[in-house]
Amino acid sequence: MIDLHGFGDQLLQGAVVTLELALCSLLVGLVLGLLGASAKLSSISVIRWIAHGYTTLIRGIPELLTVLIIYFGATSVLMAIASLFGYEEYIEVGAFAAGVTALGLTFGAYATEVFRGALQSIPKGQHEAAVALGMGTVRKFYRIILPQVWRIALPGLGNLFLVLLKDTALVSVVGLDDIMRKANIAVSSTKEAFLFYLVAAFMYLALTIVSMVLVSYMEKRASRGLARG
Amino acid sequence: MDFSVVVEYFPRLLSGAWVSLQLVFLSVVLGGAFALPIALARISPVAWIRAIPFTYIFFFRGTPLLVQIFLVYYGASQFDAVRESIFWPILKEPFWCAIIAFTLNTSAYTAEIFRGAIQAIPEGEVEACKVVGMSKAQMYRRVLLPRAFGIVLPAYGNEIILMLKGSALASTITILDLTGMARTIIARTYTPIEIFLAAGGIYLAISIVVIALFRQIELRQNRYLGTLSIKVPDKG
Numbered sequence: 199m200i201d202l203h204g205f206g207d208q209l210l211q212g213a214v215v216t217l218e219l220a221l222c223s224l225l226v227g228l229v230l231g232l233l234g235a236s237a238k239l240s241s242i243s244v245i246r247w248i249a250h251g252y253t254t255l256i257r258g259i260p261e262l263l264t265v266l267i268i269y270f271g272a273t274s275v276l277m278a279i280a281s282l283f284g285y286e287e288y289i290e291v292g293a294f295a296a297g298v299t300a301l302g303l304t305f306g307a308y309a310t311e312v313f314r315g316a317l318q319s320i321p322k323g324q325h326e327a328a329v330a331l332g333m334g335t336v337r338k339f340y341r342i343i344l345p346q347v348w349r350i351a352l353p354g355l356g357n358l359f360l361v362l363l364k365d366t367a368l369v370s371v372v373g374l375d376d377i378m379r380k381a382n383i384a385v386s387s388t389k390e391a392f393l394f395y396l397v398a399a400f401m402y403l404a405l406t407i408v409s410m411v412l413v414s415y416m417e418k419r420a421s422r423g424l425a426r427g
Numbered sequence: 428m429d430f431s432v433v434v435e436y437f438p439r440l441l442s443g444a445w446v447s448l449q450l451v452f453l454s455v456v457l458g459g460a461f462a463l464p465i466a467l468a469r470i471s472p473v474a475w476i477r478a479i480p481f482t483y484i485f486f487f488r489g490t491p492l493l494v495q496i497f498l499v500y501y502g503a504s505q506f507d508a509v510r511e512s513i514f515w516p517i518l519k520e521p522f523w524c525a526i527i528a529f530t531l532n533t534s535a536y537t538a539e540i541f542r543g544a545i546q547a548i549p550e551g552e553v554e555a556c557k558v559v560g561m562s563k564a565q566m567y568r569r570v571l572l573p574r575a576f577g578i579v580l581p582a583y584g585n586e587i588i589l590m591l592k593g594s595a596l597a598s599t600i601t602i603l604d605l606t607g608m609a610r611t612i613i614a615r616t617y618t619p620i621e622i623f624l625a626a627g628g629i630y631l632a633i634s635i636v637v638i639a640l641f642r643q644i645e646l647r648q649n650r651y652l653g654t655l656s657i658k659v660p661d662k663g
Contacts, residue, residue: 258588258631260595263606263623270619360489367491371599378493385501392502399490399498406489 200393205384209394212380213401219297219366219376220405224359226302231309238314249310256307262368264304269296269372297369305362312354316347349420356413363405377401429618433625436612440622443608444629450522450594450604454529455587461534466541480538487535492593495532500524500600525597533590540582544575577648584641588634595630605629 202209237249256264272291280289320343328338370378381398385391433440469480487495503509503518517523548571556566598607609626613619 255627255631258634259627260592260606260630262595262598263609263627263630266606266610267620267623267627270613271623274620364489364491367493368596370493378491381494381497389505391505392498395494395498395502399486399494402491402494403486403489 200397202394202397203384203388203390205380205388205394208380208384209377209397209401212375212377213405215294215374216363216366216376216378216402217405219294219301219369219374220359220363222298223301223305223362223366226298227305227309227358227362228355230302230306231313234306234310235313235317238310239317253307253310256303261300261304261365262371265297265300265368265372268300268303269293272296272299293369293372293374296372297366297374301362301365301369304365305358308358308361309351309355312351312358313347315354316350317343319350320346345420349417349424352413352417352420356410356417359409359413360406363409364402367402430621432612432616432618433621436616436622437625439608439612440605440625440629443603443605443626444633446602446608447591447594447597447604447606448633450525450529450597450602451587451591453526454533454594455590457526457530458533458537458590461530462537462541465534465538466545469538469542470545484535484538487532488539492528492532493596493599496525496528496596496600499528499531521597521600521602525594525600525602529590529593529597532593533586536586536589537583540579540586541575543582544578545571547578548574577645580641580645580648584638584645587637587641591630591633591637 234249234252237245238253240246240249269291272295273289276289276291280286324342324346325338328342333341366376367378370376370382373379377398381394384394388394465480465483468476469484471477499518500521503524509515509518518527552570552574553566556570561569594604595606597604598610601607603611605626609622613622616622
């Protein structure tokens with residue numbers, strides 16, 4: 199067995215933080231993606247332009263830079279807003295919150311394109327049928343449109359989640375105690391860089407494999423209503 | 428917000444951007460060169476030859492780039508054998524460590540893109556080559572690879588953009604690329620928002636140029652498809 203010098207527990211705790219970060223960012227990103235896609239298909243041109251600006255900006259800037267901008271920038275932005283309301287205390291944005299914001303924004307920008315493609319591929323007849331049955335906009339969306347969009351978007355979203363999972367390592371740069379930072383700590387006290395970074399790599403690989411299995415299960419489930427030819 | 432710092436430090440940001448461009452260019456060229464044999468081995472009919480590139484690709488696509496950089500930069504120097512070898516002058520330089528990590532990483536992604544492109548060529552074209560009596564090498568050189576090149580271009584352009592964004596990670600091993608330079612400037616001026624936004628703007632500008640460039644190459648490479656690039660020249 200490999201000797202982890204007692205850092206095994208620490209690395210596992212890091213894995214929990216990594217997973218929490220990934221899942222929270224996924225949630226934020228999915229909401230942003232749906233909003234972004236609806237905005238891109240909006241009939242109001244200003245809303246379309248905002249969504250377009252959001253995706254172009256986020257997709258053209260390195261994820262590391264997004265994390266750094268949010269981490270260092272959010273504090274001063276929040277304090278500027280708070281001082282408008284007469285609150286002058288120091289506000290600190292933690293690494294976790296900054297990470298969720300940055301990775302959520304990134305995931306959302308890419309998911310916008312995935313959802314937009316899926317929304318556009320729903321035949322017009324489905325919308326018309328739902329309206330003919332007397333469904334309102336909201337009910338039509340979550341009963342008819344969303345389940346179909348979900349099926350079409352899942353493979354793309356699955357890939358994005360794998361990218362997100364790896365991007366979580368970037369948040370260690372601003373001091374979040376994830377797998378990567380725990381490995382850094384272990385390296386600085388044991389000097390066994392190769393061993394610990396390799397262990398970290400295999401932990402990410404394990405998370406990736408588990409996510410791939412889960413996504414393929416969800417894909418099967420989402421398309422169970424489809425006749426196989 | 429005080430954007431006069433951006434004006435003042437803009438030349439230094441540009442010199443950082445130049446380092447980023449060097450990192451991306453070298454690793455994309457080297458990665459592309461490695462990717463071709465990996466892709467060809469990946470579609471080999473022999474199972475154990477297929478398994479090697481599969482494992483390689485799976486490892487490099489399944490782990491974060493940051494881990495890979497640290498493995499090369501901090502991991503390799505842990506061994507005395509490495510430090511006493513002839514490769515040490517290269518492996519002790521952060522710049523070359525970043526190039527090695529980026530090359531390995533991008534070659535794994537690019538190999539998958541190449542494989543997809545080669546497999547996307549219709550079976551009929553392969554059969555046609557055989558019918559006219561081409562050898563396997565001739566078939567790849569004259570038909571399959573030029574065809575794959577045209578198919579590969581959009582995905583390859585994306586990979587270069589991803590590499591550009593990945594190159595920001597070089598700043599974590601003390602390289603003064605665009606992000607690294609921005610962080611150094613901020614340590615002196617305490618103006619994170621202004622400088623980071625300026626750096627983001629430069630990255631955005633580079634991406635836009637790369638995208639435009641690839642659109643042109645794509646039009647040119649796929650011009651035999653017709654109608655795509657018909658342009659009536661202006662009079663006068």
